[in-house]
Amino acid sequence: MNIIVCAKQVIDVSEMKVDPNTKKPILQGVPQKISDIDKNALEEAIKIKEKLGGKITVVTIGPADAKERIKELLAMGADEGVLVPPPEKFDYYVISNLLAGAIKNIGEYDIILCGEASIDMFSGQAGPRLAGLLGIPQITYAQSVNAEKDKVTADRNMGDNAVTTESSYPVLITVTKEINEPRLPSLMQILGAANKPINELSAESLESGLTSKVEMLELKGVSMERKNIVYKNDIDESISKLVDSLAKEGVLR
């Protein structure tokens, strides 16, 4: 089974600060990590490999420092990494085409796994978009996956409905956070990852002259100012103060 996992390096949104004057998020100096659900995608890939054998390649479209993040994925159990730095300006179209280019470059594949959505931009576009580009079936929002030799079935959370879908290979699957608990690599695995290859490719070598279809005009801040009155002491007293405050606010009627 040749498995490809698309994993995005994102900023850790929970560590993000907002500039108190402009209300805009401060993007510099925020720690980077692999988007949470992409680790679930890799975990699922490892489980499939444990069952059916094969090889796992992780693909990241990201800056050079994403190499450190790919090493974490190699330690978890991926066999190889591919890193493609995007051109200076990029959008969903450019990213998906680079993913498609990198995957065609890898060659044979049976399953492509993606996250339901990335934790920073959260569009959930890249997976199904990539499936469309490659012209292969897609199984989205998988909460459990059962891969067999010549087909895969998945239970999917589609909001109003729970849908079970089956597909032959190749197929692209996007997974939700609930599908599994990503493993933590052992020290041995972390050391072992140093010997696994990370293939760095240029965007130009995959798809030349990709230009964005969508431009970012502005990143607007959103203010979140709250009173932050916290009652810490005697519970009975806290409750009566809270109820009084809520009545004054006019929300208790």
Add this chain to the structure above:
Amino acid sequence: MVLVYSDDKKITFELLNKGSEIAKELGEKLTAVIIGKIDESLSQEYISYGADDVFVSETDIDTFKAEEYANYFENIIKETKSEIIIIGSNKNGKELASRLAGRLDVGCIIDCTNIYLKDNKLTSERVVYSGNAIAVEQFNSKPAIVTVPSKVFDPLPKDEKRKGEIIKKKFEIEKSASKILKVQEMKSEGVNVEDAEIIVSCGRGFKNKEDIKMIQDLADAIKGRTVGCSRPIAADLKWLSEDHWIGLSGHKVKPKLYIAAGISGQIQHIAGMRDSGIIVAINKDPEALIFKSADYGIVGDLYEVLPKLISAVKEKIG
């Protein structure tokens, strides 16, 4: 032409309002799309809510597969020469729009909380970084595909006198290699958190499913009656149905009062309730993040706080 589509007709009604504004500005027609059997009454409804005409892509296929629906849309867009496609942002709509964007290799923006024309180009706003910012993005290319969630726009008042054409067409499409084995309606308790004025929410601070009754009791006492929850309660533990789920990947709510008990306040939960009027947090951990996003907080064990709070509220408002 401007196309509007959702498999949820309530969302279509909402999108027709904004769609007609954009179509008028461009001097183009607004077309509602139906994929399925010819449905005269639904078509007329779409016209009453603002569509200039309705395009019915006739098919017997009655289960949704993004591969096949995207294929219908490729044909519809070619046939109508449409340059703006607005799709309802439920899960089906998102995977359809994204795949379609891949098939046509065009621009696409998911989950827009506003769309408008700026310098005659389609421009959108969407929430990014878990609610910490709004990205204003603009298409420099056509066709442009966007998805818009429910309740972003209001529908126009229904005008039964409006007339429009119903265009019918059958396309041959490629069958998908995937098979739908089972579709099961998710258990739903029929709550509508999006319209609620008061929401009382529970998180993993609750130890047992039975204990959630305390939240219901508080909701009743406070005359809110609407119960919400964090993702783990609906998605992992399945103690409540998904219509209660609030957050980035769940429902976005803006009640006058939001009470969070036993919820840690991770940014993905906050993303769903940050626009609430007053936010109250109950958590035993004084360092819990939720207090940073709250107007009022009580540090304490919810098993002690909730029963007392329920009595205090009852005493206050009877």
